[in-house]
Each structure stands twice: as structure tokens, then as C-alpha cells.
Amino acid sequence: MIRPPFPPGSLTRRRFLAASSAALLPLPALAQSGGPAASALPSDVDVAIVGGGAAGIAAARRVAASGRSYVLLEAGPTLGGRARTRTAFGMNVDLGAGGFSRTGATLAAGAQADGLALAPLPSGRRLFVDGHEARESAYDAFTAALGKARRDMLAAVDGGKDVAASVPLTAAPPAPASSAPLPPDIWTATVLQLLGPLSCGRALPTLSALDLSQRDAPVDDLTAPGGVGALIEALGAKLDARTDTPVTLITNSGRFHSITVRGQRTPIRARAIVLAVPAPVLAAGALRFNPVLPARLTNALRALPAGALEQAAFLLPGNPLGLQPNEAVLARAGRAPAALLRGRIGGSDLHVLTFADALAREIAEKGEASALRLARDYLSLNFGLAAERVSEVVCSRWGTDPLIRGALVAASPGQGGQRRVFADAVQNRIFLAGEYVPVAGWGTLSAAWTSGEAAAGRALALLGGPA
Numbered sequence: 310m311i312r313p314p315f316p317p318g319s320l321t322r323r324r325f326l327a328a329s330s331a332a333l334l335p336l337p338a339l340a341q342s343g344g345p346a347a348s349a350l351p352s353d354v355d356v357a358i359v360g361g362g363a364a365g366i367a368a369a370r371r372v373a374a375s376g377r378s379y380v381l382l383e384a385g386p387t388l389g390g391r392a393r394t395r396t397a398f399g400m401n402v403d404l405g406a407g408g409f410s411r412t413g414a415t416l417a418a419g420a421q422a423d424g425l426a427l428a429p430l431p432s433g434r435r436l437f438v439d440g441h442e443a444r445e446s447a448y449d450a451f452t453a454a455l456g457k458a459r460r461d462m463l464a465a466v467d468g469g470k471d472v473a474a475s476v477p478l479t480a481a482p483p484a485p486a487s488s489a490p491l492p493p494d495i496w497t498a499t500v501l502q503l504l505g506p507l508s509c510g511r512a513l514p515t516l517s518a519l520d521l522s523q524r525d526a527p528v529d530d531l532t533a534p535g536g537v538g539a540l541i542e543a544l545g546a547k548l549d550a551r552t553d554t555p556v557t558l559i560t561n562s563g564r565f566h567s568i569t570v571r572g573q574r575t576p577i578r579a580r581a582i583v584l585a586v587p588a589p590v591l592a593a594g595a596l597r598f599n600p601v602l603p604a605r606l607t608n609a610l611r612a613l614p615a616g617a618l619e620q621a622a623f624l625l626p627g628n629p630l631g632l633q634p635n636e637a638v639l640a641r642a643g644r645a646p647a648a649l650l651r652g653r654i655g656g657s658d659l660h661v662l663t664f665a666d667a668l669a670r671e672i673a674e675k676g677e678a679s680a681l682r683l684a685r686d687y688l689s690l691n692f693g694l695a696a697e698r699v700s701e702v703v704c705s706r707w708g709t710d711p712l713i714r715g716a717l718v719a720a721s722p723g724q725g726g727q728r729r730v731f732a733d734a735v736q737n738r739i740f741l742a743g744e745y746v747p748v749a750g751w752g753t754l755s756a757a758w759t760s761g762e763a764a765a766g767r768a769l770a771l772l773g774g775p776a
């Protein structure tokens with residue numbers, strides 16, 4: 310099933326405004342970090358977790374709670390991975406995941422148990438056409454176009470068939486025998502942008518209809534007032550986590566695996582491993598294995614190339630779009646660069662645009678000069694705002710970060726069944742975790758969290774359960 314970005318019928322302006330005015334959940338402020346003091350790496354653990362994003366942190370928390378020995382190894386300078394909060398414009402700015410869903414994942418429960426603050430996100434998106442908010446009838450037309458796309462996609466993959474996602478979504482509707490062919494719906498192009506590039510970072514002809522139809526990710530309904538990246542980092546604060554600790558080689562040594570860390574002479578022995586690095590990092594061979602990974606897995610990794618999503622954050626004082634805090638905006642496809650806007654983050658002047666595919670690749674390569682030009686073009690062509698309204702942007706560059714190498718992965722046409730391979734244990738002892746692993750809900754923070762917990766559960770089962 311294709312995930313509608315909001316539940317059917319929820320997208321009236323009235324309901325949207327009611328949802329967005331919901332109060333902050335009354336939770337205590339962010340926890341202090343206080344993990345074990347950094348010391349020499351352990352020589353021997355029950356479970357080693359490689360990769361300190363949401364999946365790795367969730368796995369490490371589960372293993373820590375079991376009483377088994379473990380270590381969490383992160384190559385970068387901080388935990389959080391693609392959930393990263395940085396300071397810009399004197400505030401906390403998320404340039405990765407900026408929200409997540411409470412449905413079906415224990416991420417929200419974990420945050421609440423740790424006393425970390427959460428806040429609701431408004432449901433739905435506000436639609437704009439030619440600089441003005443769309444009428445109620447346009448919301449209905451958009452919802453109908455999205456529903457039709459969803460039905461067409463499901464029909465195309467009926468019985469497990471797989472085709473390019475563009476095939477069912479761009480096929481011309483059959484014309485009634487006695488009339489001229491119908492023109493495409495005015496929202497079709499916007500729906501296609503939303504389902505392809507803006508969701509997966511790639512154009513629909515490069516995406517598998519089967520993989521996309523199985524996604525069915527729940528809607529993001531929560532955020533963190535201090536930043537989602539800061540929240541994820543705080544969830545790892547009490548763990549035995551080692552940052553700036555890149556794993557370079559994993560060797561199968563029979564009864565255990567040896568993990569080689571750059572700059573360390575002695576490898577770590579682990580009886581089980583949760584491997585929570587991004588799929589494109591594995592696909593690129595940036596982490597070596599001895600013996601090499603099974604061909605079935607490397608083929609599956611190649612069948613799911615990375616998509617590109619990059620974000621540009623900027624201040625837009627005066628609320629010229631008339632947005633509520635944290636409101637999401639979708640402008641009808643036209644001459645402006647395609648992007649999703651989240652406005653007035655936390656009620657401030659901060660706005661974040663997410664660009665996709667070729668535009669995102671340009672931002673990843675060229676940085677803030679490109680992001681500023683694209684943000685200005687977006688605001689001027691959609692809303693008639695003068696370029697000088699935005700004087701500065703900060704942007705993400707996930708695509709050129711060697712530890713990440715893209716925003717998320719999605720199957721190529723005909724390869725929609727390959728994601729199932731990631732559920733297999735590798736060399737009996739290595740369990741994969743990350744946003745790319747689940748067949749449903751993939752590409753989200755909640756999926757990453759849940760997959761980390763599941764991989765840890767399998768690692769513990771291999772060891773015979775908790776200590």
C-alpha cells in the first residue's frame with residue numbers, strides 16, 4: 310500500500326488548524342548525557358553494535374537492558390546519524406529527520422521513559438496554488454488524485470508483479486468511447502512528485518512499484534522541541550558508545566567475530582554483531598568483511614540504490630505564508646523547484662525546505678550557495694517573495710558524507726522483492742539493522758529504531774537470552 314501523507318478526509322483547513330494548535334506534551338526537559346567515561350575499547354563483548362544512528366542506539370539500549378556485555382561503535386564524532394541537530398541562527402536546527410511517527414515503534418515510549426520532551430506535529434499538509442492557499446475543493450481533488458495513484462499502484466503489483474512506479478501512475482486513463490481523451494488531473498504532477506522524488510529521492514521511472522506499494526509508512530506525528538537529532542543523541546547518552554571509532558573490517562573467526570577499528574591494533578571479539586550502518590556504505594564496500602558478504606546480500610544492496618534528499622534551513626521573519634507552528638506545505642507542481650516546506654519550526658521564524666533527486670545532489674555537491682538559490686527560487690516562484698527575504702541558509706550534505714552516502718534506499722524496478730534478504734542473518738552472527746531493513750515502513754526514523762530493537766532481540770536469542 311502507498312502511504313498517504315495524511316489520513317483520508319483529514320485535510321480540511323479547519324481540522325488542520327485545530328490539530329496544529331495542540332499544546333506541547335507536558336514532559337520534562339532533555340536528559341543530560343552521562344554515558345560511561347570513554348576508556349580503552351573492550352577486548353571481548355557479547356554483542357558489538359556497529360553504527361550509532363537510531364537503529365544502533367535502539368539495539369544498544371535493548372542489549373544494555375538485558376545485562377549482556379556490549380559496545381556501540383560509531384565512526385562519526387556524534388551519535389544520531391541521519392537524525393542530526395545543529396546550531397544555526399541561534400537555535401537548534403534539524404537537517405535530517407525532523408519528526409517521526411509514534412505508531413508501531415517504541416521510540417516515543419523510550420523518549421518518554423527517559424523524560425525527554427516531545428511535541429505533536431500538525432496532521433496533514435497545507436496546499437498552495439499560485440501563491441494562495443488552495444480552496445476546500447482543491448484539497449478534495451488532491452486527496453482524490455492521491456487515492457487514485459495509490460489504487461493504481463496496488464493494481465499494478467497485484468500478484469507480486471513488479472514494474473517501474475511510473476508505469477501505473479502515468480498511464481493515460483481510458484477515454485470514454487464517445488468523447489475526447491480527458492486532460493490529466495491538475496494535481497497529478499504534484500502527487501507524482503510527492504510519491505517519487507519527494508518521498509524517495511529518486512524519479513518514479515527508477516523506482517520499483519512493488520517496493521513503493523509495500524512501504525505504507527505511518528505519518529509523522531511527533532517532533533522534539535530541542536531537535537529530533539538531539540533527542541536521538543540523548544537516547545544514546547547513557548550507553549557505552551564510542552564515537553570517532555570507525556570499524557574497517559569484520560572477520561568471521563569461528564565461534565566469534567573479530568571487529569577491527571581504525572587505529573586500534575587489537576580487534577574486538579564479539580559473539581554477535583548488530584550491523585547498523587547505512588545500506589549504501591555496505592554497498593560501496595566501505596567496510597570490509599572476511600569472508601566477503603554473501604552474493605545474495607551484495608546483489609540485494611545493489612538492487613536498492615540511494616535516493617537524494619537534502620534540506621535547506623533559513624529564517625523567514627514576519628510569517629508571510631500565514632503558517633501555524635511546524636506546519637507542512639505542499640505547493641502545486643509548476644515552474645518552481647519541487648520541495649516540501651516545514652514552516653515556523655517550534656513557532657519560530659525557522660523554515661526548512663527538503664529538496665530531492667537532482668536538486669538534492671546539486672546541494673550535496675555545491676553546498677549553501679546552491680541551497681540559497683533554490684530556496685529563493687522556491688519562495689519567489691511559488692509565493693512571489695523577494696529574494697532578499699532569505700539572506701542565509703544552512704544545508705545538509707548527506708549525499709557526500711562518506712559515512713552516510715544518501716538519504717534512503719529504494720528498490721529499482723523489478724527488484725521490489727530484494728528487501729526481504731536483509732532479514733537474513735549474515736554468517737549466523739551478524740544481524741542487519743537500519744531504516745532500509747523492514748519491508749514495510751522503510752526509510753523512516755521509526756523503522757530504523759524498530760529494526761535496531763529487532764536485530765538486538767535476535768542477537769540475544771542467539772546467545773541464549775539475557776545474562
Ligand SMILES: Cc1cc2nc3c(=O)[nH]c(=O)nc-3n(C[C@H](O)[C@H](O)[C@H](O)COP(=O)(O)OP(=O)(O)OC[C@H]3O[C@@H](n4cnc5c(N)ncnc54)[C@H](O)[C@@H]3O)c2cc1C
Pocket residue numbers: 359360361362363364365382383384385388389390391392404405406407408409410529554555556557585586587590595596618619620663705707712713715716717742743744745752753754755757
Ligand atoms: C533529509 C532527510 C530528512 C528526513 N526526514 C525524516 C522525517 O521527517 N521522518 C522520519 O521518520 N525519517 C526521516 N528521515 C529518515 C531518517 O533520518 C532515517 O531513516 C534514520 O535516521 C536512519 O537511521 P539508521 O540508524 O538506519 O541510519 P543512520 O542514522 O544513517 O546511522 C548509521 C550510522 O552508521 C555510522 N557508520 C557508517 N559507517 C560506519 C563504520 N564503518 N563504523 C561505525 N559506524 C559507521 C554512521 O556515521 C551513522 O551514524 C530523513 C532523512 C533525511 C536524509
